[in-house]
Amino acid sequence: MVSTQFSIIDRAVEGAHAAQAQYGAAPAAVRARLLRGLADALEANQAALVSVADEETSLGAGRLNGELARTAFQLRGFADRVDSGIAHRQIDDAAVPGAPPAGRPHLTRVLAPLGPVAMFSASNFPFAFSVLGGDTASALAAGCTVIVKPHSGHPELSRRVHALAANVLREQGLPEGVIGFVDQASRDAAVHLVSHADVSAVAFTGSYQGGVALWRAANARRLPIPFYGELGSINPLVVTPAALAQGVDAPAAALAASITLGCGQFCTSPGLIVVYDDVDGERFVAALAQALAAQQPHAMLTQAMRGGFEKASAHIAEQAGVRVRLAVSAENEAATTPAPRLYETDAATFIANAALREEMFGPAALIVKVRDEAQALDVLAAVEGTLTATLWGAEADTPANRALAAAAQRIAGRVLFGGVPTGVAVCDAQQHGGPWPASTQPQTTSVGYAAIERFLRPVALQDAPQWALDANAGGITR
Structure with missing residues (x-):
């Protein structure tokens, strides 16, 4: 043969x-x-x-x-x-x-x-x-x-x-x-x-x-x-406090739709969500979990890919310091279509554990809670290479936003200032590629x-x- x-x-x-x-x-x-x-x-x-x-x-x-x-x-x-x-x-x-x-x-x-x-x-x-x-x-x-x-x-x-x-x-x-x-x-x-x-x-x-x-x-x-x-790419998305000033429901719904688009089988699917560890950040994560639970992804492309997704998401869930924010029931596990997954950890755990930076190719994401701007920068630095990095709420010209933008450009081929990374325009200015392993x-x-x-x-x-x-x-x- x-x-x-x-x-x-x-x-x-x-x-x-x-x-x-x-x-x-x-x-x-x-x-x-x-x-x-x-x-x-x-x-x-x-x-x-x-x-x-x-x-x-x-x-x-x-x-x-x-x-x-x-x-x-x-x-x-x-x-x-x-x-x-x-x-x-x-x-x-x-x-x-x-x-x-x-x-x-x-x-x-x-x-x-x-x-x-x-x-x-x-x-x-x-x-x-x-x-x-x-x-x-x-x-x-x-x-x-x-x-x-x-x-x-x-x-x-x-x-x-x-x-x-x-x-x-x-x-x-x-x-x-x-x-x-x-x-x-x-x-x-x-x-x-x-x-x-x-x-x-x-x-x-x-x-x-x-x-x-x-x-x-x-x-x-x-x-x-x-x-x-x-x-492969985990496509970090940073949610700054300014991004939640007008509420959490609309951004949570937009992000949930992006995570589950095409059953999460996009190379630009946002798999890492950086959120500040404050009241609005927690409200956003809760709203995101609720919005994800309402999504109904279609079947994955192949049974092998479904198996790979289940294995990858289970591997994230079993890591020390990881909290399951959107659980999967036994009924969900047996279904033809996979249920969305949402996990959470803190910045120190994410930075220390390389396993948390592995791609889950499917409708899932990992939340990383950060205390401040310095931790957000450390989390981005730990990502190494990615196709995209998205910054929400970085419109103002401030030293913090300039530092975020510089950090994002070091690791990503495309940096978004708003919106979601799924969807790649075909044009002369497009860049779809990033540092290794993207x-x-x-x-x-x-x-x-x-x-x-x-x-x-x-x-x-x-x-x-x-x-x-x-x-x-x-x-x-x-």
């Missing part, structure tokens, strides 16, 4: 490698047309795809229709940026006569696609982080071929989307290897994919354990390659149009003839 999977992977990578020369050198118009064609194909088959996705994931037609729309939107958005020259930017320094350091030759900095990208689909976004999701879109925009490793949580949907993609490639006269597909590879086969000599980069969204194993494989190669991994390359993003930069390598051309500059311009007039 494993050897068969290895052979399938080898053929897919060979196809991607063979297609890379043609696709990587294709004009910008060819890449943009492909991206728009893929968006059109998704929308033309939306009803059937959403039906299959709902059957496999239980995420609901409303959520899935919105996610498909987002996926088509970002495909077209990357096409627009390719048209504008984002993947063919050139920085030109004219020659200066004379000896160095003032004198120099003519230098032009251009961008080259890395080559075939192994793309590991995520479980929780069957469209937006899957076969034609942001990683695939950004790699194709950069001129890289892609080998998709689908997620086992939505196998039939992945096959159907890839079949649509293959049809678009045929219609546009492009090699089928531009978007390869390796169906349901085992862990050993996944390592084989990452280790293949003709794979030039890896994009991964998934668990910490799985991501680290593949990251190590990427770095253990004879020629190591970039590994762009999103590995991601393996915190200087890059996996959401937004800057994601294309992951798959482009700068090359300086010195005293290049015009034909060489034109060859790297993608047919874009400058």
